[in-house]
Amino acid sequence: MRQVLTYRVPGDLTWKESVFQKEYADVMHIVATPTLLESLSEGCWWIKAPIVTIGSVLEGIFGKGWSSPRAQMKQFLAVSSALEELWGESVSTSERKLIFSFKKNRKEIIYTLRILCELRLMDSIESGTEEEELLVKLWGKVKDQFELRDWEAVLLKKEGAFEKVLVDIFKDMGTPSELEKHNIFDEAFQSDRSVVKSLQKKKLILHGFYFITPIQEYLFKILEEKYELVFLNLYNEDYPATFRIVEEFLQKGKWTWQPSFNEPGYRIHPLAASLLLGFEGEEVSARKKDVTVHRFTDLTEFIRKEKSRREASDKPFEHVVTSRGGQAREQLYYSDLLVKKNHSLLEYPIGRFLFTLHGIIHEKKNPEDGESRYYEAVTPESMKTLFSSGYLVYKNPENGQTINMKSYLKELEMLLPYFSLGDGYIQGKEKNEPAIEEWIVKIDEIIEEKLSWNQEGIPDSRVHRLHSRPFEQLSYFKLGIEDLNVVKKGFLAVKEMGEDLFGSQSELNITGYIKKLKKYTEAPLDAEIIREEKEVIHGLLKQMDELTEDELTFRVSDISQGLRYFLTSGLPSEKDDESEKIDRLGGLYLGDGIPFKSNRDIHLAFADHKSLPSIVKYKLWPLSSKTEERLIEHRPELGLFRVHSRFAGSMNRYLLYAMFSSADNVRISFVEDLNEETGLRLAAYFKMIGLEGETTSVKADKHKANLIEAVAPSMDFSNWSEMMEEEWKLCKKRAIFSYILNDYSSFQEDFHQRNIFSGLLWEAHNVFGDWENAYNSIEALFPQYSSEYKKFVKKQNMKKKNRRYKIKYHKVEDYEYATVVRTSRLLGMLKENDDTSEQKGSIASPGYNCRFCPHLNICAEGVYPKDGR
Numbered sequence: 070m071r072q073v074l075t076y077r078v079p080g081d082l083t084w085k086e087s088v089f090q091k092e093y094a095d096v097m098h099i100v101a102t103p104t105l106l107e108s109l110s111e112g113c114w115w116i117k118a119p120i121v122t123i124g125s126v127l128e129g130i131f132g133k134g135w136s137s138p139r140a141q142m143k144q145f146l147a148v149s150s151a152l153e154e155l156w157g158e159s160v161s162t163s164e165r166k167l168i169f170s171f172k173k174n175r176k177e178i179i180y181t182l183r184i185l186c187e188l189r190l191m192d193s194i195e196s197g198t199e200e201e202e203l204l205v206k207l208w209g210k211v212k213d214q215f216e217l218r219d220w221e222a223v224l225l226k227k228e229g230a231f232e233k234v235l236v237d238i239f240k241d242m243g244t245p246s247e248l249e250k251h252n253i254f255d256e257a258f259q260s261d262r263s264v265v266k267s268l269q270k271k272k273l274i275l276h277g278f279y280f281i282t283p284i285q286e287y288l289f290k291i292l293e294e295k296y297e298l299v300f301l302n303l304y305n306e307d308y309p310a311t312f313r314i315v316e317e318f319l320q321k322g323k324w325t326w327q328p329s330f331n332e333p334g335y336r337i338h339p340l341a342a343s344l345l346l347g348f349e350g351e352e353v354s355a356r357k358k359d360v361t362v363h364r365f366t367d368l369t370e371f372i373r374k375e376k377s378r379r380e381a382s383d384k385p386f387e388h389v390v391t392s393r394g395g396q397a398r399e400q401l402y403y404s405d406l407l408v409k410k411n412h413s414l415l416e417y418p419i420g421r422f423l424f425t426l427h428g429i430i431h432e433k434k435n436p437e438d439g440e441s442r443y444y445e446a447v448t449p450e451s452m453k454t455l456f457s458s459g460y461l462v463y464k465n466p467e468n469g470q471t472i473n474m475k476s477y478l479k480e481l482e483m484l485l486p487y488f489s490l491g492d493g494y495i496q497g498k499e500k501n502e503p504a505i506e507e508w509i510v511k512i513d514e515i516i517e518e519k520l521s522w523n524q525e526g527i528p529d530s531r532v533h534r535l536h537s538r539p540f541e542q543l544s545y546f547k548l549g550i551e552d553l554n555v556v557k558k559g560f561l562a563v564k565e566m567g568e569d570l571f572g573s574q575s576e577l578n579i580t581g582y583i584k585k586l587k588k589y590t591e592a593p594l595d596a597e598i599i600r601e602e603k604e605v606i607h608g609l610l611k612q613m614d615e616l617t618e619d620e621l622t623f624r625v626s627d628i629s630q631g632l633r634y635f636l637t638s639g640l641p642s643e644k645d646d647e648s649e650k651i652d653r654l655g656g657l658y659l660g661d662g663i664p665f666k667s668n669r670d671i672h673l674a675f676a677d678h679k680s681l682p683s684i685v686k687y688k689l690w691p692l693s694s695k696t697e698e699r700l701i702e703h704r705p706e707l708g709l710f711r712v713h714s715r716f717a718g719s720m721n722r723y724l725l726y727a728m729f730s731s732a733d734n735v736r737i738s739f740v741e742d743l744n745e746e747t748g749l750r751l752a753a754y755f756k757m758i759g760l761e762g763e764t765t766s767v768k769a770d771k772h773k774a775n776l777i778e779a780v781a782p783s784m785d786f787s788n789w790s791e792m793m794e795e796e797w798k799l800c801k802k803r804a805i806f807s808y809i810l811n812d813y814s815s816f817q818e819d820f821h822q823r824n825i826f827s828g829l830l831w832e833a834h835n836v837f838g839d840w841e842n843a844y845n846s847i848e849a850l851f852p853q854y855s856s857e858y859k860k861f862v863k864k865q866n867m868k869k870k871n872r873r874y875k876i877k878y879h880k881v882e883d884y885e886y887a888t889v890v891r892t893s894r895l896l897g898m899l900k901e902n903d904d905t906s907e908q909k910g911s912i913a914s915p916g917y918n919c920r921f922c923p924h925l926n927i928c929a930e931g932v933y934p935k936d937g938r
């Protein structure tokens with residue numbers, strides 16, 4: 070038996086005369102999401118019974134043997150071994166190709182197997198398609214690792230079974246503070262009494278189930294045999310377009326629906342009111358004073374501006390919510406702007422370090438002959454992750470000195486362009502994935518090249534040095550030999566770790582392997598590791614210890630993949646919530662808990678037209694839709710995935726409303742160019758109610774302007790070289806930046822390096838007088854480009870009218886420099902600011918030249934016309 074109790078604002082529930090207070094406040098409260106639990110626990114005096122999430126209830130019902138990361142890793146390894154067996158038994162190329170695709174999608178396979186097991190449907194799968202046939206074969210081999218007790222029978226037949234599950238969940242929590250978050254006070258033993266008391270009325274409050282998953286519905290059907298299920302949800306029947314998802318999942322028309330409020334009046338945030346009307350198709354305009362919409366050019370600007378806003382504000386902390394995941398969130402997290410609560414191990418340097426380290430061994434399978442071989446490959450990206458983690462340390466065996474490679478990250482980045490392989494360098498290798506030995510050979514090449522350059526008679530000044538070393542404009546040639554040798558040691562340390570962990574064996578014992586692995590998780594520079602990271606390491610080591618309880622043996626590639634799988638799972642948070650002290654970053658789904666928060670200042674970030682509405686699709690790969698339909702006949706609950714997809718739009722509207730309705734303050738922002746995506750616009754939901762992004766276009770940064778004004782008058786321009794003067798004419802600010810930084814321009818962007826290649830080719834042609842010699846003299850210095858590309862550039866240049874060339878020398882102190890490198894320098898278009906006046910001001914000349922400026926990312930006025938609109 071079910072019924073639905075609705076509320077429009079949280080005040081409806083706390084109102085002492087409301088139906089909720091009169092009849093259900095003392096009934097066990099099961100909430101749909103952890104965010105709702107967290108919000109309720111901030112001040113749930115009005116609930117007089119324990120609160121628990123549906124996720125914990127399901128975990129309790131299935132047991133630890135099913136839900137723990139360890140159990141899931143074992144399943145992953147079992148699936149991997151079974152696929153290996155199937156590969157060995159396979160007879161045809163097409164079969165092997167299919168096995169290979171299963172291997173690549175192990176995560177999806179495990180997701181499907183687990184859901185089908187939980188819904189007790191696994192044995193109903195039949196071999197309709199080739200993929201399903203393979204799935205059935207695979208199932209035959211891994212069944213034992215997917216054993217799940219007959220939880221349905223236990224709940225239905227065993228008296229007090231559900232009550233026991235709940236009591237055990239709270240007993241496992243152990244600490245009083247954890248119990249308090251679940252509305253259980255006094256001593257831990259009280260949990261028994263609280264649970265028993267809250268179940269006496271034989272009712273359960275199910276709060277916030279605006280959509281229901283198949284497994285939840287399956288459980289509810291069993292529970293309603295013994296309990297009355299009272300769904301409690303935000304709802305307002307005047308706005309069906311927003312609340313359609315609630316009506317659908319809570320089956321309006323089938324069950325009794327009643328409001329829990331008695332008071333007719335309620336107040337919602339004006340933005341939510343405008344949105345509600347807009348969603349219903351009414352023409353409405355939000356008042357500008359009710360909400361600010363910020364438009365940022367890119368993520369760097371977002372971070373910078375948001376940080377200064379926080380510093381300047383007396384109410385700096387707010388809930389930052391976004392429907393964008395992935396890279397954007399990670400960058401915010403690493404920029405220290407925001408903190409996310411539920412961490413995955415991969416969000417910590419240690420997790421990323423181990424994940425990357427386990428990605429250096431690859432297996433290549435040949436579907437034609439069934440052969441497989443191992444190879445070790447490192448991408449530039451993975452090298453960067455290893456270096457930046459803080460866990461990659463080189464120990465000098467001679468003097469015991471250690472170098473943490475974290476301090477050589479910048480050097481590594483400068484070196485990386487040299488490793489973006491064009492064709493013809495390492496035959497038969499996948500692009501960008503050379504073996505470590507090959508990386509080392511290439512570093513040695515650079516050292517050799519640098520040694521061959523004449524080092525005599527070069528003053529320290531940046532201007533002079535660049536005259537003599539035009540190649541140092543390429544970042545990888547700017548590195549000193551000593552730095553190159555240290556970076557090389559970092560590569561050797563990775564190699565040593567790989568050999569130690571994986572060796573030459575094809576199979577490993579998990580206990581021995583974990584033992585070795587643990588030594589790499591010990592923080593090398595203890596003092597540098599933040600407290601939070603230490604807790605993570607502690608948790609990780611504890612979980613690793615659990616893995617060693619099994620004397621299992623696995624193939625090298627499977628164990629590394631398995632560990633990568635294990636690392637993507639979350640860590641339980643044991644810390645007390647300091648939510649009012651730090652900004653929290655969360656997904657749109659946080660919206661359901663926000664009405665109950667004590668701080669309801671909200672910032673909806675990255676609300677661009679591609680991120681909203683956000684759609685989550687459920688796919689049971691590799692089941693065909695025909696099979697899915699047949700399974701739905703067996704277990705109708707499975708059909709809820711389809712309902713969810715159908716109502717995705719309504720889900721977004723519901724969450725936006727939930728989030729804004731009880732808000733105190735709202736800000737919305739979007740970023741126009743975000744990582745790979747450009748030209749992003751404000752989401753249609755907000756345009757619909759007449760909102761536009763206020764540009765936050767870059768204005769001169771006062772601090773920098775002052776700095777330059779302070780420096781410029783004291784500069785001695787008397788011995789500036791001709792080239793420095795040229796830079797001055799191009800952009801005064803650029804010249805002063807270079808002067809202040811006492812550095813010469815060096816470029817690591819591919820765009821710049823291609824221009825340098827073209828410029829140097831011309832200069833070499835001017836020196837040698839013919840294209841063939843010019844080409845041969847410089848092409849090897851650009852291994853990142855294919856020979857086709859380089860020849861193409863040569864041809865393009867050959868077509869150009871020969872530049873007038875007359876060798877000129879410029880004298881500085883006792884040295885004479887050829888001005889031949891002028892065209893190879895990325896000065897841009899000189900005529901833009903042809904100011905020859907003696908008065909040295911500090912005015913920036915943003916324009917086309919900024920794209921070649923090494924200071925673009927620190928210059929407030931700089932523009933990048935390529936992306937300008």
Ligand code: SF4
Pocket residue numbers: 800801802803804806913914915916918919922923924925928929930931932
């Ligand atoms: S980015 Fe543009 S405006 Fe800024 S210093 Fe460089 S050239 Fe000048």
